[in-house]
Amino acid sequence: MAEAKTSAKNRPLSPHLQIYRPTMTMMMSIVHRVTGAALYVGTLLLLWWLIAAAAGPNAYAGVQWFLETVIGRLILFGYTWAMIQHMLGGIRHLIWDTGRGLGPVEREWLTMATLVGSVGLTVIVWFIAYLMGGFR
Secondary structure (H helix, E strand, C coil), rough: HHHHHHHHHHHHCCCCCCCCCCCHHHHHHHHHHHHHHHHHHHHHHHHHHHHHHHHHHHHHHHHHHHHHHHHHHHHHHHHHHHHHHHHHHHHHHHHHHHHCCCCCHHHHHHHHHHHHHHHHHHHHHHHHHHHHHCCC
8 A cells, every 4th residue: 555655756747838848839839729718709799680681771770880990890809700710610620630731840830821811811801891992
């Protein structure tokens, strides 16, 4: 019995967060999870908009009023970014699932490309929406 106690003391401990140096891949993994949760909340907003459109002009006008405020626009911009970020993160994982891009340089490059691509595509989508008269 005493032997079991001493062997438990000699076992190595699991690494803790203080031991690991945060990398871009680790941070983007967390961002991928957060954007997944944000998409859930954003989908509820989209559902509110669709229900209001079906409910009639007064309900729709209320939702449109909210979405045209600064807060509403920020939420829509964040939802757009979260959707694009999550999609590009999924593509990154699909590439990794094929066994490609797993080296240290390729992994960091794909991760940075996901971040830069999501921000760039979000700005492009909103710029095109602005040009098409999506904002009054």
